[in-house]
Amino acid sequence: MTSAPTSPPATADFSLRRRPASEKLLDQGFHYLTLALASFVGLLLLAIVLTVFHGAREAIATFGARFITTSSWDPVNNQYGAFVAIYGTLVTAFLSLLIAVPLGIGTAIFITEDLIPTQLRNLIGLMVELLAAIPSVVLGLWAIFVMEPAIRPALNLLHTLFWWSPFFAGEPQGPGMAPAILILVVMILPIITAISRDALNQVPVELRQGAYGVGTTRWGALMNIILPAAISAITGGIMLALGRAMGETMAVTMIIGNSLNFDLSLLAPGNTIASMLANQFGEADGIQVSALMFAALILMILTLVVNIIAQWIVRRLSLKY
Amino acid sequence: MTNTATNQTSTGSDVCMSLQNVTISYGKFEAVRNVFMDIPHGRVTAFIGPSGCGKSTVLRALNRMNDLVPGCSLKGRVLFDGNDLYDRRIDPVEVRRRIGMVFQKPNPFPKTIYENIAFGARINGFKGDMDELVERSLRKAAVWDECKDKLQESGFALSGGQQQRLCIARAIATEPEVILMDEPCSALDPISTLKIEETMHELKRSYTIVIVTHNMQQAVRVADMTAFFNAEAVEGGSGKVGYLVEFNDTERIFNAPSQQATQDYVSGRFG
Ligand SMILES: Nc1ncnc2c1ncn2[C@@H]1O[C@H](COP(=O)(O)OP(=O)(O)OP(=O)(O)O)[C@@H](O)[C@H]1O
Ligand SMILES: [Mg+2]
Numbered sequence: 001m002t003s004a005p006t007s008p009p010a011t012a013d014f015s016l017r018r019r020p021a022s023e024k025l026l027d028q029g030f031h032y033l034t035l036a037l038a039s040f041v042g043l044l045l046l047a048i049v050l051t052v053f054h055g056a057r058e059a060i061a062t063f064g065a066r067f068i069t070t071s072s073w074d075p076v077n078n079q080y081g082a083f084v085a086i087y088g089t090l091v092t093a094f095l096s097l098l099i100a101v102p103l104g105i106g107t108a109i110f111i112t113e114d115l116i117p118t119q120l121r122n123l124i125g126l127m128v129e130l131l132a133a134i135p136s137v138v139l140g141l142w143a144i145f146v147m148e149p150a151i152r153p154a155l156n157l158l159h160t161l162f163w164w165s166p167f168f169a170g171e172p173q174g175p176g177m178a179p180a181i182l183i184l185v186v187m188i189l190p191i192i193t194a195i196s197r198d199a200l201n202q203v204p205v206e207l208r209q210g211a212y213g214v215g216t217t218r219w220g221a222l223m224n225i226i227l228p229a230a231i232s233a234i235t236g237g238i239m240l241a242l243g244r245a246m247g248e249t250m251a252v253t254m255i256i257g258n259s260l261n262f263d264l265s266l267l268a269p270g271n272t273i274a275s276m277l278a279n280q281f282g283e284a285d286g287i288q289v290s291a292l293m294f295a296a297l298i299l300m301i302l303t304l305v306v307n308i309i310a311q312w313i314v315r316r317l318s319l320k321y
Numbered sequence: 322m323t324n325t326a327t328n329q330t331s332t333g334s335d336v337c338m339s340l341q342n343v344t345i346s347y348g349k350f351e352a353v354r355n356v357f358m359d360i361p362h363g364r365v366t367a368f369i370g371p372s373g374c375g376k377s378t379v380l381r382a383l384n385r386m387n388d389l390v391p392g393c394s395l396k397g398r399v400l401f402d403g404n405d406l407y408d409r410r411i412d413p414v415e416v417r418r419r420i421g422m423v424f425q426k427p428n429p430f431p432k433t434i435y436e437n438i439a440f441g442a443r444i445n446g447f448k449g450d451m452d453e454l455v456e457r458s459l460r461k462a463a464v465w466d467e468c469k470d471k472l473q474e475s476g477f478a479l480s481g482g483q484q485q486r487l488c489i490a491r492a493i494a495t496e497p498e499v500i501l502m503d504e505p506c507s508a509l510d511p512i513s514t515l516k517i518e519e520t521m522h523e524l525k526r527s528y529t530i531v532i533v534t535h536n537m538q539q540a541v542r543v544a545d546m547t548a549f550f551n552a553e554a555v556e557g558g559s560g561k562v563g564y565l566v567e568f569n570d571t572e573r574i575f576n577a578p579s580q581q582a583t584q585d586y587v588s589g590r591f592g
């Protein structure tokens with residue numbers, strides 16, 4: 001690098017032993033270019049947060065913490081509480097994760113672990129990716145016209161079996177939280193599957209061999225070695241999916257019912273922050289806009305908190321197992 | 322040419338593993354061809370030979386590790402205590418519980434150092450004092466001093482050589498009947514290497530050991546028997562095909578080999 005080559009004649013064939021100044025300059029240039037690109041992301045994020053916060057100030061001053069705990073959304077009397085939407089956001093997002101995570105990871109295991117012929121594996125992988133490519137408005141239409149009528153009998157059955165539970169109270173009548181959860185499952189399943197598949201494929205062959213070498217079964221190797229080795233990447237995928245589930249607007253708005261009245265039941269119509277924003281921004285003015293901004297701020301904080309918790313869990317998990 | 326393996330002579334011990342006309346292919350490519358070999362019980366057997374001649378391939382065939390390589394197939398018979406390892410009724414998981422392995426590259430589990438050892442022992446149904454087993458195994462693998470203060474830290478928090486010794490400890494801990502080692506010392510300093518070799522000497526009282534090594538002195542120091550593999554290009558073949566040149570007492574292989582190729586290799590006049 002810096003030390004002068006100690007003679008032999010052969011070095012004459014290598015003209016670039018000393019790097020020209022222009023090349024070093026180029027290196028520096030790339031360094032600053034990437035720095036600029038990276039800061040751009042940071043600035044953008046900051047700008048968005050600031051704008052939303054600025055817009056929300058009035059509502060924060062007027063309603064304070066009451067905004068989170070009350071559920072009246074009353075444009076006539078200018079009383080706003082986002083509890084219905086917050087409840088709906090959290091419940092739909094987490095329940096959809098609860099269904100999609102085992103399904104997605106299971107699919108990923110199935111297509112990476114050499115259980116079926118390669119062509120079949122590739123086919124399933126392709127279908128997963130195609131699923132991700134369906135626009136959400138199309139999924140919303142499908143949910144209204146196909147899925148919801150199709151699952152209504154099952155929801156009815158849930159109601160007849162668990163009518164005593166507040167979560168299944170009230171006959172299902174079309175749009176509601178349950179179909180919204182299911183459509184979210186369809187939307188986040190490809191994310192979880194694709195990322196888990198890549199994570200599992202990344203696990204080094206040597207590690208698998210090591211696991212089998214001490215005499216584990218396929219199942220044991222998977223549960224104790226391979227999944228733990230991939231867990232942080234998989235959790236990353238789950239977080240992406242959660243972000244999508246919390247923020248998804250179109251399909252959810254079309255199927256959740258957009259109710260402003262609080263109902264604990266999954267069979268009743270509900271609302272999420274994202275669909276509330278989409279529905280009301282058009283005709284909102286005055287403090288209602290500010291209230292919607294406040295709701296948006298809460299949505300961002302929720303995603304952030306969830307992400308931090310997930311990071312923490314991953315760090316725990318990956319050391320212990 | 323391929324059938325030149327001389328049978329072992331003066332060793333009185335009984336046969337532990339027996340390869341009978343074993344040919345191993347990756348897809349259509351034959352990696353090693355027509356291997357006949359009787360690995361004796363309670364001894365250290367070394368595989369030597371140039372890179373790519375199929376030593377690892379044969380070694381992995383001994384505990385069905387090649388099952389994990391897509392497209393890898395085996396012809397011929399591998400007998401372990403008289404049973405065909407590749408028989409339909411044999412469970413490969415049980416095979417690997419009885420025949421342990423240390424790999425060419427260190428591959429600790431993404432777990433704590435303690436768990437790296439305890440995991441294998443536990444799935445093999447170990448019921449004794451786990452702390453004691455962990456310490457004993459790490460000591461035998463000459464890595465206890467470096468690990469004893471960080472048993473609860475990740476196995477990745479060790480250097481490459483320490484990781485390799487951790488993997489040796491992991492294999493020893495399950496107390497298999499046979500231990501296969503693929504160049505276990507290639508990443509180790511001379512002192513740790515000597516310690517591992519001492520461990521091998523101690524282990525062979527109760528276990529059978531098969532070791533692949535590129536280090537001739539190591540083969541001389543630890544092995545009772547030595548197999549020399551070589552590879553040659555075959556007409557119409559896509560690459561070099563490995564074969565067993567000679568298998569005999571280490572003494573004989575290094576001092577009075579019956580094949581010229583062996584003589585050339587062990588005296589460094591190879592190629
Ligand atoms: N997973 C695999 N797929 C296809 N071919 C393989 C695979 N593993 C090994 N081979 C081929 O089989 C032959 C023997 O390989 P092997 O790893 O057994 O050699 P080796 O004697 O252990 O060499 P080294 O001393 O370098 O470790 C080589 O030609 C190699 O290219
Ligand atoms: Mg090898």
